[in-house]
Amino acid sequence: MNVISIKRAFALCFALLCFVNVVSAQKFKVIAFYTAKEDQAHISFVHEANKWFxxxxxxxxxxxxxxxxxxxxxxxxxxxxxxVLFLDTRPEDPAQRKAFEAYMKGGGGWMGFHFAAFALDKSAVPNNWDWYHDEFLGSGQYGSNTWRPTSAILRVEDRKHPATKNLPETFKASPNEWYRWEKDLRLNPAIKILASIDSASFPLGTGPKLHEIWHTGYYPVVWTNQNYKMIYLNMGHNDIDYEHKTNKDLSHTLGNPVEDKLILDAIMWMGTGKKAVGK
Structure with missing residues (x-):
């Protein structure tokens, strides 16, 4: 091989190396949908998320x-x-719902927060999307909630999943309004519950209504449907100063190191198949 051929070979190798580096450095893209028009607690979280992400x-x-x-x-x-992220709501238009279902069935990734799973008959968010609430989320419609927003001790139920494998057995979540659901997710073979309310949290909530304080029970708060690349997190409702009508934030969802790690590892799992590091 002459000198020119050697130079060309080195140039080709260098070009290939550069190409590999560029490809490996390519970013995956995340899109968050939100409405941010109802309930200051949800609006607060949307604004927080759009700064943090x-x-x-x-x-x-x-x-x-x-x-x-x-x-x-x-x-x-x-x-x-x-x-795709749903920060506070869900799509209402039939064409948008159809597009989202096709996206998920085609292998897309999804993360939903708090109110994104809400549906209730005879409410402003009716229970009228069977695939999403019954099959995809598996939870059915909303059942009840705690009040006011308070921290809870969460128990990690599956420490092998990419989103939770680096979490401690239990951790203290940020203040939140916690939801109970119509369906028992433990009975659904497609659903893998990743975290639930630990009994150390009881009583959970402060009222003033007695039914807004939980004393016993089993409450999943983070789960995945194993037929899709998705994860739902019940977090996403900040505590707000409604009493004095200031609407000021009294708590935040993000900035909790363990909770942040859960979200980031879930994002990296959906985007790259890898976990986040260093968080």
């Missing part, structure tokens, strides 16, 4: 976009993204 995206090499235009929930738009 861009910071995490820079640190963990993914890109983060957000939109309150639900008409973007269509096949062409979703094709650009590896992971």
């Amino acid at each position: 861009p910071q995490m995206a820079k640190k963990y090499n993914f890109s983060y976009d957000s939109t309150n235009n639900w008409s973007n929930l269509n096949e062409a738009y979703l094709a650009k993204y590896k992971v």
